[in-house]
Amino acid sequence: MEKSHDKRFSGTDFSITCQRYLNMKHTPQRILSIDIGGSGIKASLLDPEGNILVDYRKTSTPVPANPEQIILAIKTLVADFPDFDAISAGFPGYVREGIVHTAPNLDNESWKLTDLSEILSHELGKPAKVVNDADLQGMGVVHGKGLEMMMTLGTGFGTAILLDGILLPHLELSHLPATKSKDFDQYIGEKALQEIGERKWNKRMERVLHIFKTVINYDALYISGGNAKRLTVPLDDNVKIVSNREGIRGGARLWKQA
Ligand code: BGC
Numbered sequence: 001m002e003k004s005h006d007k008r009f010s011g012t013d014f015s016i017t018c019q020r021y022l023n024m025k026h027t028p029q030r031i032l033s034i035d036i037g038g039s040g041i042k043a044s045l046l047d048p049e050g051n052i053l054v055d056y057r058k059t060s061t062p063v064p065a066n067p068e069q070i071i072l073a074i075k076t077l078v079a080d081f082p083d084f085d086a087i088s089a090g091f092p093g094y095v096r097e098g099i100v101h102t103a104p105n106l107d108n109e110s111w112k113l114t115d116l117s118e119i120l121s122h123e124l125g126k127p128a129k130v131v132n133d134a135d136l137q138g139m140g141v142v143h144g145k146g147l148e149m150m151m152t153l154g155t156g157f158g159t160a161i162l163l164d165g166i167l168l169p170h171l172e173l174s175h176l177p178a179t180k181s182k183d184f185d186q187y188i189g190e191k192a193l194q195e196i197g198e199r200k201w202n203k204r205m206e207r208v209l210h211i212f213k214t215v216i217n218y219d220a221l222y223i224s225g226g227n228a229k230r231l232t233v234p235l236d237d238n239v240k241i242v243s244n245r246e247g248i249r250g251g252a253r254l255w256k257q258a
Contacts, residue, residue: 029085149161
């Protein structure tokens with residue numbers, strides 16, 4: 001299936017979307033920022049500086065979590081939002097130029113090569129940019145100095161790395177092997193937490209934090225996601241727990257980058 005003519009979302013006129021995008025000479029003033037997760041989808045409205053204009057609304061991630069269902073859930077979630085002029089979305093998988101390549105914690109197969117930025121533009125009528133969810137969160141929380149790392153602890157394990165505020169994209173560090181049979185995503189994701197309980201999960205987290213500290217040598221590490229609050233391991237001074245609310249502000253940064 002040709003990406004820009006995805007029949008599941010018929011009527012897409014990609015040229016109109018592109019034109020709208022090219023016509024956007026100024027930084028958008030009201031950005032709809034969407035965080036698509038394995039268990040929930042959140043949306044808020046931001047100003048160009050990332051200040052929250054409309055607080056965080058949330059809905060459950062539909063099952064099956066395929067493109068049709070997710071788009072429907074997003075449309076319902078933002079139906080009564082005030083006007084916005086651009087869209088940013090964080091997606092839980094490998095995304096390149098708005099096109100989804102993997103979605104390990106969603107209905108993976110159905111997402112392959114889905115042009116999510118084009119579909120969101122078409123369905124919501126505004127230009128859209130889509131990046132990995134941890135990348136978007138990272139852009140929301142980093143200070144822009146040195147090597148900063150973001151980790152998200154939710155349904156999956158997300159990572160992002162930024163150097164002086166510039167994102168190093170497409171890193172899927174959570175799919176490095178953690179044991180003979182598990183990658184880091186499986187080792188400390190939500191499913192593992194449910195299976196082994198908080199005490200053992202924290203033991204694993206201690207190991208994971210030690211590995212990434214040794215390998216990445218970051219200046220600062222930020223940790224967010226629903227399971228960040230379950231961490232009981234002692235954290236170094238350069239490690240900070242941050243909220244998803246802070247992370248979603250990365251949607252504004254996305255439109256500031258050239
Ligand atoms: C995906 C990452 C994503 C993370 C958190 C992992 O399964 O591969 O791309 O950032 O989950 O959602």
